[in-house]
Amino acid sequence: MTTDLANPDESAEVTLVAYRDRRGEGAKVESSPAQEEVVKSSLSSFHIPSLDGMRGAAFLLVFFGHALPAAYLRFVPPAFGVTVFFVLSGYLITTLLRKEFDRSGTVSLREFYLRRALRILPPFYIVLVLSSLLTMGHAVEGQVTLPSISAYVLHAANYWHIYRGLDEIPGGTSVYWSLSVEEHFYLLFPLLYWGMRRWRLSSRQQLGVILGLCGAVLAWRGVLSGVLHADHERLYRASDTRVDSILFGCALAVYGNPVFDRSRFSDKAWRWIGLPIGAVVLAATSLIRQPLFQDAVKGSLQAAALIPFFVVAIRCPKWGPMRLLNTRLMMFIGLLSYGLYLTHRTILSLIDNWVTSSLALQVPLALGLAVAFCYGLHVYVEAPCAELRKRLGAAKRSAQPPKRMPTPMQPNVAMG
Numbered sequence: 001m002t003t004d005l006a007n008p009d010e011s012a013e014v015t016l017v018a019y020r021d022r023r024g025e026g027a028k029v030e031s032s033p034a035q036e037e038v039v040k041s042s043l044s045s046f047h048i049p050s051l052d053g054m055r056g057a058a059f060l061l062v063f064f065g066h067a068l069p070a071a072y073l074r075f076v077p078p079a080f081g082v083t084v085f086f087v088l089s090g091y092l093i094t095t096l097l098r099k100e101f102d103r104s105g106t107v108s109l110r111e112f113y114l115r116r117a118l119r120i121l122p123p124f125y126i127v128l129v130l131s132s133l134l135t136m137g138h139a140v141e142g143q144v145t146l147p148s149i150s151a152y153v154l155h156a157a158n159y160w161h162i163y164r165g166l167d168e169i170p171g172g173t174s175v176y177w178s179l180s181v182e183e184h185f186y187l188l189f190p191l192l193y194w195g196m197r198r199w200r201l202s203s204r205q206q207l208g209v210i211l212g213l214c215g216a217v218l219a220w221r222g223v224l225s226g227v228l229h230a231d232h233e234r235l236y237r238a239s240d241t242r243v244d245s246i247l248f249g250c251a252l253a254v255y256g257n258p259v260f261d262r263s264r265f266s267d268k269a270w271r272w273i274g275l276p277i278g279a280v281v282l283a284a285t286s287l288i289r290q291p292l293f294q295d296a297v298k299g300s301l302q303a304a305a306l307i308p309f310f311v312v313a314i315r316c317p318k319w320g321p322m323r324l325l326n327t328r329l330m331m332f333i334g335l336l337s338y339g340l341y342l343t344h345r346t347i348l349s350l351i352d353n354w355v356t357s358s359l360a361l362q363v364p365l366a367l368g369l370a371v372a373f374c375y376g377l378h379v380y381v382e383a384p385c386a387e388l389r390k391r392l393g394a395a396k397r398s399a400q401p402p403k404r405m406p407t408p409m410q411p412n413v414a415m416g
Contacts, residue, residue, distance in 0.1 A: 048095075048259060049317035051088065053325025054310075056333030058084035062175070063344050063370075067363045074286060079236070080302060082178050083245050085341075087306050089182055090249025097193050098253060098260070107194045114392065116186060118385045120338075123377055124179065127342040128152055131170040140171030140349040152176060155183040158237040172346025177237045184239040185246050193250075207255035210247050214300065217244035221296040235295045248303035249310075258314040267316050274308030281305035339374035339382070347373070 058081045065078025101107050132149065135142040148168045151160035157169075158177035166174050196206045221241050224230040235241050256263065265274070282305045285298045313322050324330060333340070344366070351366045 050313035050322055050325040052334035053330035055337040056330040059337040059340050083302050086245035087249040087303050090246035091253050094250040094253035101197050109190055112190050115389050118389050122381050122385055123339055131173050131346045135170045142171030143168045144170050155180045161237050162233050172349050181239045181242050185243045203255045207251055210251045214244040214247045218300045225295040226292050244300055245303040252307055258311045270312050275312050278305040278308040336374040336378055339377045340370050344370050
């Protein structure tokens, strides 16, 4: 997907002590040695433990959900993998916005959109062109029409899918709807975040605004499903019905951020109370099959239930199952996850049409080919674009001195 795990445009000019002392709540909290290590490493390079692996795990859910027969969907639901991507995206992007505002006292919308364009657009258009060429050459099934390509180029693929279906699209590009949701969201959310910070809302007030928006989206889905009887595709793919999953990640970034904020709960409480509660909620969303629940409520509950998983993954990267997220293999898949997400359905279709229909051979061949292609995409496209983002960010920082951090006697702004 489209999340930035280690943003090279940001520098760590805010000290650990400043983040510890700017809470403003006066409450007694605990900060574990594991969290101290996470915060120190995050402020030096802004690489957050476990989250690369979480991106890799989310992609594997999506990949196997699309590669395996429909009978396996309950065990490897690709829709849940997309929800993980959404929450992760909201958390990381908002954490970067928060870091920038704390350093400079503002958010540069121009720089934000430029960085995002360099991160997202080059791989997106390259893969779209290749998928279109394969479709036109009848290597994969699909159609290439000017209206559908225009919808993709303008990042309106999700609404094209809703109102025109999946027949008139390039082969393997049915996953592009989620990228449209994210792009629509990030056209507006930086303005909202900038406004909340400029109006000096505390972190609790920011949390209230974001959760209020989550509640509004949940209510809107309920109206669409229960009153207006909208179909599943309308509820599943539309930006106005899916952005709450991204907003839950934003909520974690502004309040109780496991990178910047000291927690009111111990690591042990998160591991043995928060994590099981989240797991039970996730299991319930799979078991309850009532249509209104599945269409209107399930997405919100899943996004909320992921919060303890994110907290434990970041605060306790060396604990138990979280070790798996920090293996070289999972981190490598996470590094390539955006390209893998863009290409995997096209490659699956290509293998099925021209190589083998045997599932036992098709899955490893498709995954291997996707990894090989996306590694090349990373080396020759994504990495040079990241270097360009880094140079642009360095040039901006050299032109603007860092903001002086407030002393204990100065007012605390938006840190809760």
